[in-house]
Amino acid sequence: MLISDLGEQGILRLIQPYCLPNTIGDDGAILHPPAGCELVVTTDILVDGLHFSDRTTTPFDVGWRSVAANLSDLAAMGATPLGITVGLSLPQNLPVVWLEQLYVGMQACLERYGTGIVGGDLTRSSVTTVAITALGAVDRNKIIARSTAQIDDAIVVTGYHGDSHAGLQLLLKSELNKFTDADDLRAHRQRLITAHQHPQPRLDILPILDDLRLSSDRIFPISGMDSSDGLADAIVQICRSSQVGAIISRSSLPISPALSTVFPDTAQSSTLYGGEDFELVLCLPKSIALELVDRIGTGAAIVGRITRSTDVLLVDDRRQQPTIQLDLQSGFKHF
Amino acid sequence: MLISDLGEQGILRLIQPYCLPNTIGDDGAILHPPAGCELVVTTDILVDGLHFSDRTTTPFDVGWRSVAANLSDLAAMGATPLGITVGLSLPQNLPVVWLEQLYVGMQACLERYGTGIVGGDLTRSSVTTVAITALGAVDRNKIIARSTAQIDDAIVVTGYHGDSHAGLQLLLKSELNKFTDADDLRAHRQRLITAHQHPQPRLDILPILDDLRLSSDRIFPISGMDSSDGLADAIVQICRSSQVGAIISRSSLPISPALSTVFPDTAQSSTLYGGEDFELVLCLPKSIALELVDRIGTGAAIVGRITRSTDVLLVDDRRQQPTIQLDLQSGFKHF
Numbered sequence: 001m002l003i004s005d006l007g008e009q010g011i012l013r014l015i016q017p018y019c020l021p022n023t024i025g026d027d028g029a030i031l032h033p034p035a036g037c038e039l040v041v042t043t044d045i046l047v048d049g050l051h052f053s054d055r056t057t058t059p060f061d062v063g064w065r066s067v068a069a070n071l072s073d074l075a076a077m078g079a080t081p082l083g084i085t086v087g088l089s090l091p092q093n094l095p096v097v098w099l100e101q102l103y104v105g106m107q108a109c110l111e112r113y114g115t116g117i118v119g120g121d122l123t124r125s126s127v128t129t130v131a132i133t134a135l136g137a138v139d140r141n142k143i144i145a146r147s148t149a150q151i152d153d154a155i156v157v158t159g160y161h162g163d164s165h166a167g168l169q170l171l172l173k174s175e176l177n178k179f180t181d182a183d184d185l186r187a188h189r190q191r192l193i194t195a196h197q198h199p200q201p202r203l204d205i206l207p208i209l210d211d212l213r214l215s216s217d218r219i220f221p222i223s224g225m226d227s228s229d230g231l232a233d234a235i236v237q238i239c240r241s242s243q244v245g246a247i248i249s250r251s252s253l254p255i256s257p258a259l260s261t262v263f264p265d266t267a268q269s270s271t272l273y274g275g276e277d278f279e280l281v282l283c284l285p286k287s288i289a290l291e292l293v294d295r296i297g298t299g300a301a302i303v304g305r306i307t308r309s310t311d312v313l314l315v316d317d318r319r320q321q322p323t324i325q326l327d328l329q330s331g332f333k334h335f
Numbered sequence: 336m337l338i339s340d341l342g343e344q345g346i347l348r349l350i351q352p353y354c355l356p357n358t359i360g361d362d363g364a365i366l367h368p369p370a371g372c373e374l375v376v377t378t379d380i381l382v383d384g385l386h387f388s389d390r391t392t393t394p395f396d397v398g399w400r401s402v403a404a405n406l407s408d409l410a411a412m413g414a415t416p417l418g419i420t421v422g423l424s425l426p427q428n429l430p431v432v433w434l435e436q437l438y439v440g441m442q443a444c445l446e447r448y449g450t451g452i453v454g455g456d457l458t459r460s461s462v463t464t465v466a467i468t469a470l471g472a473v474d475r476n477k478i479i480a481r482s483t484a485q486i487d488d489a490i491v492v493t494g495y496h497g498d499s500h501a502g503l504q505l506l507l508k509s510e511l512n513k514f515t516d517a518d519d520l521r522a523h524r525q526r527l528i529t530a531h532q533h534p535q536p537r538l539d540i541l542p543i544l545d546d547l548r549l550s551s552d553r554i555f556p557i558s559g560m561d562s563s564d565g566l567a568d569a570i571v572q573i574c575r576s577s578q579v580g581a582i583i584s585r586s587s588l589p590i591s592p593a594l595s596t597v598f599p600d601t602a603q604s605s606t607l608y609g610g611e612d613f614e615l616v617l618c619l620p621k622s623i624a625l626e627l628v629d630r631i632g633t634g635a636a637i638v639g640r641i642t643r644s645t646d647v648l649l650v651d652d653r654r655q656q657p658t659i660q661l662d663l664q665s666g667f668k669h670f
Binding site: 009025026027028029033035036038039040041042044045046047050051072073074076079082085086087088089118119120121122124125126127129133134136138143145146147225328 | 364365366379412414458459471478
C-alpha cells in the first residue's frame with residue numbers, strides 16, 4: 001500500500017499514536033517549559049539520497065538517526081529535551097510501511113530519552129525529507145556554548161570517533177563486509193554498522209556534569225558542541241568561537257578496537273573527519289576533565305588542551321608524523 | 336551566481352545578517368520565554384511546485400508567505416511570536432539571488448510582527464523546500480483551542496475569504512488578467528493578487544481579545560483556528576474537536592468587493608474552500624463577538640453560530656439555495 005492510497009486523513013490517523021497525547025489537533029502544540037529555564041531550539045534536516053538511502057538505512061534507522069541528531073544538539077547545549085516537531089515531505093509512491101517504520105524508529109529513540117513528538121507538518125514532495133525541530137530546557141548557568149573555552153582547558157571527547165563513518169563504508173561497499181569466518185572480526189564490523197545506524201545522543205553526560213559542578217569548589221564554564229560534523233570540525237569550531245587554539249595529540253585520539261581492527265590504515269582520518277558520531281567535545285578545567293573521563297569510562301578521553309595561540313595543531317608525541325593544522329575545509333561538505 | 340559557487344560557509348555568511356544577533360553559532364539557539372507563559376510550537380513546510388512556483392511567487396513572496404503561515408498558526412493559538420527556525424533544502428543550481436530574496440521576504444514579514452530568525456539548518460536537495468518552525472508564548476488562560484467551542488457561541492471570521500485563492504487563479508491564468516481599461520477592475524485584481532502574495536497573519540487580533548476579556552464581567556473560552564485550509568475546513572475542524580455543530584448563513588459569508596467583482600460566479604465557493612487567507616475563525620459569546628467584529632472593522636463578520644447537533648450546515652436565509660452539509664472532503668488535498 002502506498003501513502004497516496006491512504007490520503008491525508010489516513011496518514012494523520014497512522015501518525016497520531018506516535019505523538020504525545022494532547023499535543024496534536026491544534027494549529028500549534030503547547031509545551032510547558034520548567035520555570036526559570038532557558039529554551040533551546042535546534043533543527044536538522046535529513047534528505048533521501050544525501051543523509052540516508054535504502055542501501056544503507058532502513059526507515060527505522062532513518063527515524064532513529066533523525067531524532068538522535070537533534071537530541072545530540074540539545075545535549076551539546078546542556079539541555080534536556082521537551083519534545084520534537086516532525087516536518088515530513090513524502091513522495092506519493094512511498095510505501096505506507098516505510099512511513100510507519102520511520103515513526104517506530106523515531107519513537108524508539110525518543111522513548112529511550114524520555115521525550116516525544118509534539119507536532120509537525122506533512123506535505124508531498126518528489127524527495128523524502130525529514131525536518132525535525134527539537135526543543136529543550138536548560139538552566140541558565142548550565143548552558144554549554146562554543147564560545148567560552150578557556151586557555152589551558154582540557155578537551156574531552158565523550159566516546160570513540162570514526163565508527164559511524166566506518167560503518168557507513170561497510171554498508172555502502174558490501175564487498176568490505178564479506179569473506180571472514182572470524183567471529184571477532186564479524187563482531188567488530190557489526191559494532192561499526194550499529195554505530196552508524198543507531199547513534200546514541202549523549203544526554204547521559206548532563207547529570208554527570210551536574211555532579212561534577214556540585215562537587216567542585218569553584219565555578220567554571222563548560223564549553224563544547226557535538227561532533228556531528230566530525231571531531232576535527234568540532235575542535236576548530238570551538239576554537240574559532242572562543243578565539244583560542246588547541247593542541248591535539250594523535251596518540252590520544254579515541255579510536256575504537258573495532259575501527260582499528262577493521263580499518264587499520266584509515267582509522268585516524270575516520271576519527272578526525274568521519275562525522276556523525278554524535279559524541280560531545282567539551283572544554284573544562286583539567287582536574288574536572290580527568291574526573292569526567294573516569295566517570296564516562298570506555299571511549300572517553302582527554303585529546304588535548306586549549307591554547308592562547310589560535311592555531312589548532314595535531315601533534316605526534318612520538319614524532320613519527322609531522323604536526324599539521326586542522327581546519328574546517330577537510331570535513332563533510334554540504335554544497 | 337549559483338549557491339554551489341558560494342559553498343556552505345558562503346551561504347551561512349549570506350544568511351547570518353538576517354538572523355537575530357547571538358542566536359546563531361551554537362548547536363541550538365537560546366530563547367527566553369516570558370515567565371509563567373506556555374510555549375507554543377508550530378511547523379509548516381513549503382515545497383517548490385506545490386506551495387509556490389516561479390510562475391506565481393517571487394522568492395520574496397515565498398519568504399513572506401512561509402513566515403506568515405507560521406505566524407498565523409501562532410495567532411490561531413493566541414500566542415505571541417518568540418522566533419522561528421528555518422530549515423532549507425536547496426538545489427545546487429539555485430541562483431544566490433533567489434536565496435537572498437527569500438531571506439529579505441522572510442525578514443520583512445518577521446520585522447512587521449516584531450520577531451526574527453533564531454536558528455535553522457541547511458542542506459542540498461533536488462527540490463527547494465522551506466521548513467519553518469515558529470515558537471510563541473501564550474498566557475495559560477488565553478490559549479485559543481479548537482476544542483472549546485460552546486453551544487450558542489457566535490462564529491466570527493476576522494476578514495474576507497477567498498481573495499488569496501482568486502489571486503492565485505489570476506497569477507496562474509494570465510488570460511484572466513488581461514483586456515481591461517477599467518481602473519477599478521485592475522485595482523480589484525491587484526488586491527486579490529496581493530492577498531495571495533502577502534497574507535497578513537492576524538496577530539493584531541490578540542490585543543483586541545485581551546481588551547474584550549478585560550472589559551467583560553464574565554470569563555469565557557475563545558475557541559478557534561486559522562483558515563489556512565479554507566473557511567469551511569476551519570469551521571468543520573472546530574466543530575469536530577468541540578463535538579458540536581454549526582449553522583452558517585450564506586448571506587453573511589465575508590466576500591470582498593474585489594472577489595465579487597472579479598469572480599462573481601465562483602466567489603462563494605472560493606470563500607468557503609479557497610484556503611490560504613490566514614484569517615482567524617473564532618467562537619465566542621455573541622455579545623462579545625459583536626464588539627470584536629466592530630473593533631476589527633472591514634471584512635470581519637459573524638457568519639453563524641455553534642449548535643448542539645453535530646451537523647455543520649450552510650443555510651440560505653433567502654431560501655434560494657438548498658441547505659448543504661459542510662465537510663472536510665471539499666477542501667485542499669495534500670495527498
